[in-house]
Amino acid sequence: MKTVLSRLHPASAFVYLAGILIMAALNRHPWMTCTQLLCLGGIYLYYERRPGKILPFIGIILLSAVLNGVFVQRGNTAAVTAAGRTVTAEALLYGGNAGILLVNVLFLFSLWNRCFRQEHWVYLFGSAFPKLGVILSMAMNLIPKYRKQAEKFSNVRKELYKESAVRRAAAVCSMELTWAFESSMDQLDSMNARGYGTVKRSHFHLFQFGKRDGCFMAAAVLLFLINLYGFWKFYAHFYFYPEVRWGGFDLKDFCFVLCMGIQILLPLLFWEGGKKLCIR
Amino acid sequence: MYQIKHLSFQYAMAEKEALRDISMEIEEGTLTLLTGPSGSGKSTLLRHLKKELMPAGRRSGSIWYKGTDLKQLEPERSAAEIGYLFQNPSHQMVMDTVWHEIAFGLENLGTPYGQMKRTVAEIVNYCNLQRIYDRPVCDLSGGEKQLVNLAALAAMHPKVLLLDEPAAWLDPAGKKSFLAMVEMLQKEFQMTIVMASHDLEDIMEKADQCIFLKDGQILAEGTPVHAAEKLWEQGKDMEAFLPQTIRLSKRIKGTPDFSMASLRRTMQKVPYEIIYRKECKVSGDLVLKVRGMYAGCQEREILKNFSMDLRQGEFLAVLGANGSGKTTLLKCISGQMKRSGKVRMKGRCAVLPQEAELLFAKDRLEDDLKENMREEPCQLEEYIDLFGLREQLGRHPYDLSGGQQQMAALIKVLMADPDILMLDEPTKGMDRFHKMKLGRILKILCSRGKSILCVTHDMEFAAAFADRVGMMFDGKLEGMERPRDFFTGNYFYTTMVAKITRDMPKPAVLPEEVRYL
Numbered sequence: 002m003k004t005v006l007s008r009l010h011p012a013s014a015f016v017y018l019a020g021i022l023i024m025a026a027l028n029r030h031p032w033m034t035c036t037q038l039l040c041l042g043g044i045y046l047y048y049e050r051r052p053g054k055i056l057p058f059i060g061i062i063l064l065s066a067v068l069n070g071v072f073v074q075r076g077n078t079a080a081v082t083a084a085g086r087t088v089t090a091e092a093l094l095y096g097g098n099a100g101i102l103l104v105n106v107l108f109l110f111s112l113w114n115r116c117f118r119q120e121h122w123v124y125l126f127g128s129a130f131p132k133l134g135v136i137l138s139m140a141m142n143l144i145p146k147y148r149k150q151a152e153k154f155s156n157v158r159k160e161l162y163k164e165s166a167v168r169r170a171a172a173v174c175s176m177e178l179t180w181a182f183e184s185s186m187d188q189l190d191s192m193n194a195r196g197y198g199t200v201k202r203s204h205f206h207l208f209q210f211g212k213r214d215g216c217f218m219a220a221a222v223l224l225f226l227i228n229l230y231g232f233w234k235f236y237a238h239f240y241f242y243p244e245v246r247w248g249g250f251d252l253k254d255f256c257f258v259l260c261m262g263i264q265i266l267l268p269l270l271f272w273e274g275g276k277k278l279c280i281r
Numbered sequence: 282m283y284q285i286k287h288l289s290f291q292y293a294m295a296e297k298e299a300l301r302d303i304s305m306e307i308e309e310g311t312l313t314l315l316t317g318p319s320g321s322g323k324s325t326l327l328r329h330l331k332k333e334l335m336p337a338g339r340r341s342g343s344i345w346y347k348g349t350d351l352k353q354l355e356p357e358r359s360a361a362e363i364g365y366l367f368q369n370p371s372h373q374m375v376m377d378t379v380w381h382e383i384a385f386g387l388e389n390l391g392t393p394y395g396q397m398k399r400t401v402a403e404i405v406n407y408c409n410l411q412r413i414y415d416r417p418v419c420d421l422s423g424g425e426k427q428l429v430n431l432a433a434l435a436a437m438h439p440k441v442l443l444l445d446e447p448a449a450w451l452d453p454a455g456k457k458s459f460l461a462m463v464e465m466l467q468k469e470f471q472m473t474i475v476m477a478s479h480d481l482e483d484i485m486e487k488a489d490q491c492i493f494l495k496d497g498q499i500l501a502e503g504t505p506v507h508a509a510e511k512l513w514e515q516g517k518d519m520e521a522f523l524p525q526t527i528r529l530s531k532r533i534k535g536t537p538d539f540s541m542a543s544l545r546r547t548m549q550k551v552p553y554e555i556i557y558r559k560e561c562k563v564s565g566d567l568v569l570k571v572r573g574m575y576a577g578c579q580e581r582e583i584l585k586n587f588s589m590d591l592r593q594g595e596f597l598a599v600l601g602a603n604g605s606g607k608t609t610l611l612k613c614i615s616g617q618m619k620r621s622g623k624v625r626m627k628g629r630c631a632v633l634p635q636e637a638e639l640l641f642a643k644d645r646l647e648d649d650l651k652e653n654m655r656e657e658p659c660q661l662e663e664y665i666d667l668f669g670l671r672e673q674l675g676r677h678p679y680d681l682s683g684g685q686q687q688m689a690a691l692i693k694v695l696m697a698d699p700d701i702l703m704l705d706e707p708t709k710g711m712d713r714f715h716k717m718k719l720g721r722i723l724k725i726l727c728s729r730g731k732s733i734l735c736v737t738h739d740m741e742f743a744a745a746f747a748d749r750v751g752m753m754f755d756g757k758l759e760g761m762e763r764p765r766d767f768f769t770g771n772y773f774y775t776t777m778v779a780k781i782t783r784d785m786p787k788p789a790v791l792p793e794e795v796r797y798l
Contacts, residue, residue, distance in 0.1 A: 119417075120378060141377035145419040157639045160615055161631055161697050162653045176642050183638075183679050187372035193333045195375075195386040195437070196360025203391050205384035205401070207415075 005268040006116035010214035011124050013221065018113050020225035021265055025105045030236035031094075032250075034101045036258050040265040041108035048115060058107065062100035069096025075242045095241040124206045131204050146184075151177050217271055224264035231257040282441060282473045283307040283330060288342035290325060290497075295338070299325045301497045303342070309440075310471035312463075312487060314505075316478055316522065317494035319682040319712050323477040326494065327443050330475060332359045361390055364434035368446040368710075370426035371418075379414045379421070379429050380405070386437040400436050408432040408462065422603075424455020431462055442466065444476040448484075449683070449710040452603050453738050460484065479712035482524045482777075485509075486539035495519075509537035521713050525741065525777040528792035545781050552798040555787045560763050563748050565593030566627070568732050569614070569701055574622030576613045583609045585756030587622070591701065591734055594727050598743035598764075599736045600774070601753035607736035608635075610753070611703045614734070628700025635705045637690035641678035646670065646689060649678055655698045664692045667722060684715030691719075695726075702726070704735040708742050720746040740776045744768050744790045765790055 006014045025037055046055055069092050070080070076091030119141050127134020154173045158164070164172075235257065240246050248254075263270075283306065290300040299322050307313050315323045328334040329344060332354050344351040346363075367373040376382040383404055387397045405414045410432060413425055421429065427447060434442060444463070448456040464487060466472050478484055485491060491508035493501040500519070501511035509527045512519045520528065530538040533551050538544050569591035576584040583606040591597055601607045612618040615632045634640070643649035650661060665671055668688040673681055678689060687707060694702065704723075708716045716739075723733055724746060737743060743750050743764060750767040751758035752774060760767055768779045769788040778795070782788045789795050 120381075123377065123381075138376045138381060142374060142418060145417070146371065149419065153634070153636070153639055156617060157632075157634050160617055161640075161694065164653070172642050179641075179644075179679065180638060184369070184372040187367050187369055188375060190334055191365075191367060191373035192375055194331060194360070194365045195433075196357065196389040199356040199360055199389060200391045202388050203394060203397065205381065205388050205394065205397050207380060207398075 005271050006112075007118065007121075009217055009268075009271075010208050010210045011117070011121040012210065013214040013218040014116060014121070015125060016218050017221040017267060018109070018117075020221055021109055022106070024225065024228055024232070024261070024264065025102070025109055027232055028236060029098065029102070030232075030239045031098055032254060032258055033232070033236055033261055034098055034105065036261045037105045037265065038101050038108075040262055041105055041112070044112055044265075045108045048112075058104045061104055061107075062097055065100030065103065066093045066097035069093065069099065077243045091241045091243070091245055094245060098241075120207070124208055127204050127206070131202055134204060135202070147177065147181060150180060154180075213271070217267070220267060220270075221264070224260060224267065227260050228257070228264055231260065282309045282347060283475075284345040285329075286343050286345075288326075288329065288340070288344060290329070290336070290338055290340045292325075292336060292338040297497075299338075299497050300329075303497075303499060305492060305499065305502065307473060307475060307490070309473050310467070311489040312467055312474045312476065313490045313492065314476055314478065314481075314484060314488035315492050315494065316481060316485075317500070318522065318714055319479060319684055321494040322497040323479070323494055324445050325497075327365075327445050327475060327477045330441070330443055331363050331365050332356075334365060357390060360386070361437050362440045363443065364437060364439035364441065365443045366427075366430055366434060366445060366447050368449055370423045370430060370450055373430060374418050374426065376418070378417055379410065382418055382429055383410075383414075383433045383436050386433060390437070404432050404436045408435070422455065424451045424458060427451060427455065427459050428462060431459070431466075435466060439472065441473045441475070444474065444478075446478055446710075447476065448478065449480065454603055456483070460487070479522065481522065485524055485527075493519075493522075505539065506537045513537075518714075521717065525792055526781075529778055529781065529795060532792055532795045532797060534797050541777070541781050548782060548785065553787070554796050554798055555789050555794050556796055557765055557794055558745070558791075560748065560765065563592050563595040565595065565730075565732075567591070568593050568627045569630075569734070570623075570625040571614065572623040574613060574620055574624060576609060576618055576620040583756055584613060584620070587757055589751075589758055591732050593700075593732055594730055596723060596727050596733045596735065596746060596748045598747035598750045599734070599753060599758065600738070600740060600743055600750060601736070602738075605753040606756055607753055608705055611705055611734070611736060615703060626701065629698065630701035630703055631694045631697050631699035632703045633691055633694045633705060633707060635709060637683075637686040638679065640690045640693045641686075644677055645674070646676055646678050646681070647674040650674075650689065650692055650696065652693075654696045656696050661692070661696060664695060667725070668692055669718070682715075683710040684712060684719075687711060687715070688719065688722075691722075700731065702731055702733045704733065704737075706737055706739075707735060708737060708739045716742055717745075740768070740774075741791065744776050744779075745793075 028034055028037070042055065046052065070088040073092040074087065074089070076089030078090040079087045080090040080093060081088045123134055123138045123141065126137050151173055154176050155169065158169050158172060285303055285305050288300055288303040289298055291298045303326060315326060317323055325336060328336055332351055346354060374382055376385050380401055384397055384401050387400060405411060408428060410429065413421060418426065418429065448459055451459060460483065463474060467474050476484070485505045488505055491502065491505050492499055493508055493512060500515065501508045503511070509523055512523060513531055520531070526539050526541065526544060527537050530536065530544055533547055533553055535547050567590055571587060571589045574584055574587040575582060599607055599610065609618065611632055613620040614624060615630055641649055642652055654661065665674070668691070670685065670689060673685060678686065681689060707719060711719065720742060727733060735747070747764050749761055750764050751761040760770070762770065768775045768790040771779070772783065776790055778792050779788060779790050
């Protein structure tokens with residue numbers, strides 16, 4: 002999953018991830034949110050390797066359910082009555098569903114982080130806005146450089162002087178500022194010397210958009226559109242209050258749930274067997 | 282390639298002229314070496330050879346590049362044909378990854394994508410950067426960074442490379458691979474190379490033309506041998522800048538000679554005696570005792586069962602190649618890193634870091650030195666005179682030369698009143714004049730009862746000033762001896778003069794010890 006995505010052209014991977022993000026943020030229908038939870042949670046577990054890692058996320062869902070249950074009094078079915086307050090089953094379910102929504106987005110971002118490296122971002126922004134690409138790339142260089150230098154300043158002072166942490170932080174800040182100005186003079190000269198701003202810039206990168214990337218992107222877009230249609234037509238509204246109203250689970254629902262699952266697990270199709278699919 | 286006629290230059294706010302009536306020519310495809318003490322105008326002259334970097338100030342005279350006035354050169358041509366490499370390896374890097382850094386200049390020139398990719402691929406293979414081409418630049422070592430910077434310039438297919446103290450911040454291994462690369466570029470592509478450097482060791486003999494500057498004027502020029510002869514005539518001050526081989530050949534009454542083999546032959550013929558420098562055995566109290574120390578990061582153990590003694594008033598030098606654990610040793614003893622084992626210390630210790638700028642916190646040197654003082658103010662005054670920084674007190678610490686910065690940083694460390702001074706590569710980036718001065722000052726501090734533990738690559742420095750020398754191997758100190766025994770006993774890892782005089786009845790360690798009879 003991770004390898005497939007990070008080997009793909011950043012634009013394809015981006016379309017895929019953004020599609021899931023939109024679906025995860027839009028859907029409120031329990032079937033959809035639960036399908037997403039199962040798929041994304043499965044991917045997360047696969048990479049973390051330790052079942053224990055999933056506990057905090059279960060915590061979030063439970064917490065969200067309990068909080069909503071305690072504070073929201075709507076709903077008809079009383080689940081618990083204590084201290085004069087009634088906690089309704091509907092409120093609990095609604096809270097749980099909202100928690101699942103949040104967890105889905107978190108899982109998605111963790112996957113995003115795993116497969117998107119710095120250069121993917123720099124490429125995406127750089128090809129859309131070349132100036133911004135340079136700035137982003139420079140920032141990516143400067144941030145670790147400044148952080149390292151601040152650490153060095155702080156270590157040297159810690160070792161040499163006995164001073165309070167606040168004073169040290171203030172001193173390190175001012176030292177860092179002077180140093181940053183000083184070091185950027187060289188950088189400016191170096192950019193000038195290498196002809197920055199003389200003619201229109203071109204943009205260099207190491208990515209190639211191949212047939213495989215095109216297939217993947219088309220599949221991702223198609224699945225996204227199907228799911229968007231399903232959302233718009235069938236799953237945009239789901240009422241928890243005053244009572245949970247389930248429609249039946251028929252063939253149509255099964256198809257859309259399957260579609261959602263495939264949208265999320267799409268990269269699996271492009272792993273080994275996925276290639277054959279493309280060639281045909 | 283270049284023709285400079287009567288160039289004089291004065292910086293905007295300065296009182297003195299930085300360059301005075303310089304006239305010279307640089308031939309195509311040659312290596313020209315600009316040298317001289319710090320502040321002699323090497324960098325100023327070098328910057329005049331690149332249109333974009335010409336400093337602001339009053340200028341007279343003219344500079345011609347391939348028959349065009351340099352000021353009239355088109356920007357694209359100037360950017361592509363003339364490459365400039367700065368002293369600090371990391372400050373001049375712009376992009377985040379190595380491949381992007383190499384492509385930066387090409388992007389600026391609007392090179393089409395396909396051609397760019399081809400060139401980057403070529404350069405990565407030619408310069409042996411396969412291992413690091415996709416790494417973020419902040420993870421590289423200084424030597425690797427400077428190689429990448431050079432590769433980034435070479436990618437633009439320049440006709441001229443201007444190198445400003447390119448190897449000053451590099452360790453010996455990094456310096457060697459960097460110089461090899463420069464030589465290759467000159468030989469294979471007939472690039473014209475102009476290099477400013479105060480360190481002439483390993484560099485001077487490779488040059489086709491040497492230009493020695495002093496106070497903004499040309500003091501000597503010509504082939505390396507010719508320039509060396511002229512400098513001999515200038516007296517002892519200037520002689521100190523010459524490499525070890527040249528200083529040795531002067532002492533045995535020869536002509537300037539860069540070849541170790543012919544020097545060895547001459548030494549075997551001529552009569553000479555050796556006057557070793559006075560080495561007195563230090564017999565002060567034990568101030569630092571380390572037994573069975575282990576340290577390392579993650580899985581790798583860097584120090585293994587390390588033991589060491591340091592006496593009061595002793596100057597101990599620890600030599601070793603990169604990654605042998607020298608800096609780790611200082612970090613462990615000063616408590617910046619976790620360690621196990623016994624370390625018994627009498628009094629306080631303080632570390633002088635490799636980069637002096639890590640210590641400067643104020644805008645004026647005077648205020649900076651007075652920050653967090655533990656010693657008496659009169660002590661500070663004395664140090665200022667001893668280190669010769671009185672005239673610089675009003676300046677910004679960042680405006681001092683590399684050598685002066687190191688001196689100022691040393692004063693700051695001394696003001697914390699340590700008993701044990703730990704120095705991490707104190708001579709890095711210093712010219713030889715400041716190096717010798719630093720050595721003499723350290724000896725004075727030793728005679729006042731401070732103990733010094735110095736880790737360094739610089740064998741000449743260790744041979745000239747240390748009381749005891751050892752080298753790091755397998756996480757331990759090997760061959761702890763007096764410098765004379767250490768350097769004459771070593772076969773590979775020793776000073777140039779010791780290599781030349783090995784197996785002779787009277788082996789020497791430094792050129793200054795040899796006297797013609």
